[in-house]
Amino acid sequence: MAAGAETDWVSRSADDVIAEAERRAPGKAIVCASGLSPSGPIHLGNLREVMTPHLVADEIRRRGHAVEHIISWDDYDRFRKVPAGIPGVDSSWEEHIGKPLTSVPAPPGSAHPNWAEHFKAAMVGALADLGVEFRGISQTEQYTSGAYREQILHAVRQRAAIDAVLDRYRTKDRPQDTAAAGQQKQQQKKGKQGAQQQPADEAELAAAEGSGAADEDDGSAGDAGYFPYKPYCGVCERDLTTVTAYDDATTDLTYRCACGHGETVRLSEYDRGKLVWKVDWPMRWKYEGVDFEPSGVDHSSPGSSFVVGGQIVREVFDGVQPIGPMYAFVGITGMAKMSSSKGGVPTPEEALRIMEAPVLRWLYARRRPNQSFKIAFDQEIQRLYDEWDALARKIDEGQAQPADLAAHRRAVGTAAGELPATERRVPYRTLASVVDITTGDEEQMLRILADLDPEAPVTDLAQVRPRLDRAAQWVTTQVPAEQRTRVRTEPDADLLASLDEEQRASLALLVDGLDTHWSLEGLTTLVYGVPKVRAGLAPDAKPTPELKVAQRAFFALLYRLLISVETGPRLPTLLLAVGADRVRRLLGV
């Protein structure tokens, strides 16, 4: 595919990144970057931080350029608070607050060596399923191996210049700055955490931080003046340390810790501490040569780490800020149940249990980064799948618009190849109904699916997998028990006894047509046709308002007789699922 042949946002971003990278360092491999903090479950809302550079890097790769997508695991960040709702983790974890995330024990029963690795692993698994190719960089490994030694010593030598940059924002003291600082802390730097929250909530949280709150991301001013580096204590491992003296000639650094420990170390040989966030991020832009990195929408504010970082990378590290969009929040719908039972918001892993990877990719590919959208865990997921299937049909017919076509292509595969797909596009809502009604009985499901279209029957459940498994997971974990369908085991004798002649005649007409209409299409014609025939109209007559009323009443009667409520799965699907013999018995005919 020729460069620029498409008109979607990914293609335009790739154009920009390629041009910019060529201008900056001709011939160098292009670097697209993401950063994730494994401070707890990595939420679905944070996936945009990865999908945005992934899609752009993938387009660049498709065009034949050398490109790398790096994911920086911010696992050397301090453990800020004990997240709620992690099984086996209680307030006793508070003793670890202030330690690097890789020094905090993993939740009980974990197969992983520490807190950061535990939460990283779930994300790594989800990214593999999503076809996201990346190189992970552990900041713990980088810092503790001394990889950044020169950069740290340089930043410390340049601390007055860094302080001056930060001071441009400190002195302004506009209300907006205070709000931005608070919001930023809540979101852990890049909008990585809490990205699923609504802006209104963030404003409240930011306000709760109070005005003039010191921003720990800036670095602190101790006895030694402003210092952009924080040691982790040699005894308690926490960062409750203050630098009290520093000798530029020897690099001797003296700190004391809240635990009572204090010592003098030689920074040129010391690997247990890190640059403060607002210096760390621009240092790594330069170190990795990052060309493209997105950030959360809050970064348009003055004093944000992206804005400040742009000045620090230029003035202190002689580097260039990456280009990259500010991305809008991604919301979740239908999580009320899960939130109350599990105390959290879903992870990408949980989304991939109810929807296929291409569908989740599609949500990101089809919306520009500055457009917010919601990921549905409720009934809306059925409509999302309807839209997805409608697009596939348009593509089959050669009717899709170029941007839609591009988004679909990015969803179903990457430069490395196609992702697993479901062979037969049976609607998700139909599969969900079939699972619901049969409670997942494989033999019954196959019987019903085979009847849907007798001309081209589903002959093996493998033809509708993995979509069937996603729909099954959705029904069993997301559909409230009171909304599940329960087919009556015995006829409703009282209701049957109360029917009038017209109702009995309608039911008899339906039952007479069952055998000859036993397919999804046939039964659709039959259930709509019965009220027409009873009204003296032709089966293919256009519906009148009176007829629609009669149809609604007839459908409600069928639902009550079959499942004891007035609404439910689409009737043709329900009839197929219940089976002709049981339908006859429950309708009393």
Ligand SMILES: [Zn+2]
């Ligand atoms: Zn200590």
